[in-house]
Amino acid sequence: xxxxxxxxxxxxxxxxxxxxxxxxxxxxxxxxxxxxxxxxxxxxxxxxxxxxxxxxxxxxxxxxxxxxxxxxxxxxxxxxxxxxxxxxxxxxxxxxxxxxxxxxxxxxxxxxxxxxxxxxxxxxxxxxxxxxxxxxxxxxxxxxxxxxxxxxxxxxxxxxxxxxxxxxxx
Amino acid sequence: xxxxxxxxxxxxxxxxxxxxxxxxxxxxxxxxxxxxxxxxxxxxxxxxxxxxxxxxxxxxxxxxxxxxxxxxxxxxxxxxxxxxxxxxxxxxxxxxxxxxxxxx
Numbered sequence: 001x002x003x004x005x006x007x008x009x010x011x012x013x014x015x016x017x018x019x020x021x022x023x024x025x026x027x028x029x030x031x032x033x034x035x036x037x038x039x040x041x042x043x044x045x046x047x048x049x050x051x052x053x054x055x056x057x058x059x060x061x062x063x064x065x066x067x068x069x070x071x072x073x074x075x076x077x078x079x080x081x082x083x084x085x086x087x088x089x090x091x092x093x094x095x096x097x098x099x100x101x102x103x104x105x106x107x108x109x110x111x112x113x114x115x116x117x118x119x120x121x122x123x124x125x126x127x128x129x130x131x132x133x134x135x136x137x138x139x140x141x142x143x144x145x146x147x148x149x150x151x152x153x154x155x156x157x158x159x160x161x162x163x164x165x166x167x168x169x170x
Numbered sequence: 171x172x173x174x175x176x177x178x179x180x181x182x183x184x185x186x187x188x189x190x191x192x193x194x195x196x197x198x199x200x201x202x203x204x205x206x207x208x209x210x211x212x213x214x215x216x217x218x219x220x221x222x223x224x225x226x227x228x229x230x231x232x233x234x235x236x237x238x239x240x241x242x243x244x245x246x247x248x249x250x251x252x253x254x255x256x257x258x259x260x261x262x263x264x265x266x267x268x269x270x271x272x273x274x
Contacts, residue, residue, distance in 0.1 A: 008174030009187035010206045011263055015255050040273055047235055049255030111274045112236065120236065123246040 015049065022051040022165035024158075029170060030062030032072040032102055032114075038170040039117045046124035053165070054121070055158050056149075057131035060170075061138060063114055064130060064146045070115050073099045115146070122148045129153050129161070177202050188263055192226065195266025204264045211264075215252050218244045219265045232262045232270040 023045045027038045038054060045052045062068040076082040076089040076098045088094070103113070112120060122128065130145055132154040142152060153161070173180045174187075177199055182190045187206075189195055200219060204211050211219075221242035225233045235258050238244045244252070253260035258270045 003172045004180070005172060005174040005183075008176045008181065008183050009185065011186040011188060011259070013207060013256050013260060043236075043274060047256065047258055109274075110236065110240070120239070120246055124235070124250060 013049075021049075022053075022162075024053045024055060024162040024165045024167040026167065026169045027054055027056045027060035027063055028058050030059030030068070030072060032074040032099060034170060035063050035072055035114055036106070036111075038168070039114070039121065040111075041168065042121050042126055043117070043124065046121065046126050051165075052121075052125075053127045053129060053161060055129045055131065055153075055161075057134050061130065061134050061140065064118070064128060064149050065140065066144060066146055069118070069146060070113060072114060074102045075099075118146060118148065129158065131155070131158075188268060189266040190268070192223070192266050195223075199266065200264050203266070207260060207263065209253065209260070209264065212252075214244070214248065215264075218242065218249065218252060218261055222261055222265045222267060226265075226267050231272065232258075232265075232267040234258055234270045234272040234274060236274050237272070 023042070025038045025042055027035070029035065042052050042054055056064050062072060073095055075095045076084065077095070078086070079089070082089060082098075106113070111117075118128065128146070128149045130142075130149050130152045132152050135141070135152045142149070145152075171190075172183055172185070174183045175181070181194045181199070184190050201211060204215070209215070218238065221238070221244065222233050225231075225237065225242065233242060235246050235249055238249055238258075238261075239246050249257040249261070253264075262269050
């Protein structure tokens with residue numbers, strides 16, 4: 001059945017309401033497979049006009065450490081989701097192999113690597129923050145961090161920053 | 171199926187107002203769709219729209235922001251400047267294409 005309308009509906013892009021929504025994502029992991037959930041969600045939220053902050057803590061620092069951010073690894077050891085025998089996953093070279101395979105698959109669906117993903121997120125207006133305690137523990141200063149990280153902030157700063165936000169822990 | 175009258179002609183649209191048949195779109199229609207959502211089209215808007223249309227014709231999918239930057243020559247920053255807040259969806263609406271379905 002066809003309905004004919006005299007005037008076409010106009011999509012409600014909800015610009016006004018969108019500006020009040022806010023998302024904080026805590027990135028606490030430094031493995032390749034666990035870097036992506038936060039990045040993908042942040043990018044999607046920004047595309048929907050949602051104010052988005054990423055807070056990197058503990059192993060998540062590897063995602064914003066200039067030395068490691070392009071070289072995150074995936075290890076199949078102890079990961080039942082690989083559906084492979086555990087003894088096989090522990091063999092020498094298996095992490096390098098699994099990392100290589102995962103990077104190829106990510107590239108295959110035209111998803112950027114971690115540094116390019118962070119560039120895209122900040123181009124879209126996303127904010128990157130580093131955790132003070134992790135920086136102190138690992139003796140990492142701002143000069144060692146990806147240049148688009150806006151600052152090293154304390155847990156209390158993050159609580160202030162995330163007021164009224166939906167917060168996701170990865 | 172819904173047919174709506176835009177610019178004096180019948181166009182197929184979905185419940186939200188996105189065109190469901192890209193062949194019913196033309197540049198005059200784009201001007202009207204853009205002004206519906208408060209956007210005045212510049213040369214740079216047209217460049218994004220034309221790439222999106224040709225990419226959709228070639229791949230069957232509306233390009234995401236990532237694809238616009240990687241293949242379409244319109245950076246993410248510029249997309250946000252051209253189509254504020256929800257660039258991919260707004261561009262799709264003006265270009266007479268479905269909303270992009272890709273995650274990245």
